[in-house]
Amino acid sequence: MSVAAEKPSLTVRLCEPRGFCAGVDRAIQIVVLALKKYGAPVYVRHEIVHNKYVVEGLRSMGAVFVRELTDIPDDGQPVVFSAHGVPKSVPAEAERREMLYLDATCPLVSKVHKQAMRHVRLGRQVLLVGHRGHPEVVGTMGQLPEGSVVLIETEEDVAAFEPAGEQALGFVTQTTLSVDDTAGILSALQAKFPELQAPSSESICYATTNRQDAVKASAPGTDLFLIVGAPNSSNSKRLVEVAERAGSMMGLLVQGQHELPWDSIPPNGTIGMSAGASAPEILTDEILDALRARFDVRIELVQTAIENENFPVMRSLRDTPLTAADMAFVNGEPA
Known part of the structure; x- marks a missing residue:
């Protein structure tokens, strides 16, 4: 009588919080x-x-x-x-x-709109840190009078930007940016324009920050880090970048279990897993079920925050x- 081969083990570091905000x-x-x-x-x-x-x-x-x-x-x-x-x-x-x-x-996006409009009311030119063409950026720029806002995407944009005249400057950011990338851009802005006025409160939203923190805590030493999300989701793409910077061998954005890279999941290895703020939990569950079909999965929950908003x-x-x-x-x- 044949004995079925044992499944290889797989450790999955599952981030919390993840998914819907x-x-x-x-x-x-x-x-x-x-x-x-x-x-x-x-x-x-x-x-x-x-x-x-x-x-x-x-x-x-x-x-x-x-x-x-x-x-x-x-x-x-x-x-x-x-x-x-x-x-x-x-x-x-x-x-x-x-x-x-x-x-x-x-x-929280509406809050950024109000922060940008407050800068304008106080006579400041608005510097919006974000990604060109993203719907949130289009919406924020569309709150303001023409010519009152300049989009800043990179530190190179900071170096190239020269304000017209002596007008005061204020900044806001897209809510779904990489916290680390944005910190570099803001440092460059503040070094070049010491009088630059910040918004009244943080523009990057709590959910973006929390999901990035959980990925940072989970990523070191992982063979692969899966982020469940859509290719046009800014916050999901940022999580892939965060995972690789924090020490994962490879970060990968997947829309569902049908996109799992089986050749990149090593037997007896360790992978990380999170989901962008617009990815439903059912997609994460389906991926875990697909992994359990091939591996003896051990879940390590990595929780860095509790969300009750x-x-x-x-x-x-x-x-x-x-x-x-x-x-x-x-x-x-x-x-």
Whole structure:
């Protein structure tokens, strides 16, 4: 009688916190609640969050994703603005067309908008540290008068930038940047412009910082570090970079278990694992199940923070009931 070969062992350092943040949870909940209250279709301008699983799930419920308001007919159905924020021109156009709109902008992104507008009110030119073309950057720049904001992406941009005249300077940052990269850029800015004014509070959000801290604590000595997330997710891509800088042999962004690099997962090795702020927990669970099918998996939980933030939805949706299956989807968990 043959005896099945034992599975090789694999240690998985699983980061906590990981996955959905309060802003993503709120944005998804707004779309689900809007579908419950108003029925399909509910239009969503751009991806509500950067994750294909979430977008396809909402599409199956009746959400219709559009690039611009011009793609939406005048049928009286609501439109939701994504968690990344939108330029002021977007709600202005919705109001002109008498559209019902629901703004799912993350409150922490809205806070950056307010910080940038405060700089302008105080007569400062705004330096926005972020990635060109990212929806959040487009939305933040779109809060400000033309010519009042300059995008800074790198330390080379700092060296090249020369302010016009004697105008005071203030800065804000995209919420999903690498904490370490941003520190270098801000150090260069402050060295060049000692009078540069900081925002009233930190712009990089708590979820970005917490996920990067957990990856830093987990990465040293790992053979591979898996980050569950989408290719267009800024915070997920930053986690890959953080893992490699913190000592992992290789960081890799995967959208699900179908992208697992089996040849790079060594028997009896150690890998790390986290998930970007827009990646649902069900994708992490599926990857762990796929690993358990091939390895004798031992989980090491690496927890560096406890998150209990909750951002409520707008009042107009709070009385709309959700089923247990709805809540499971909103929370990124199996139904």
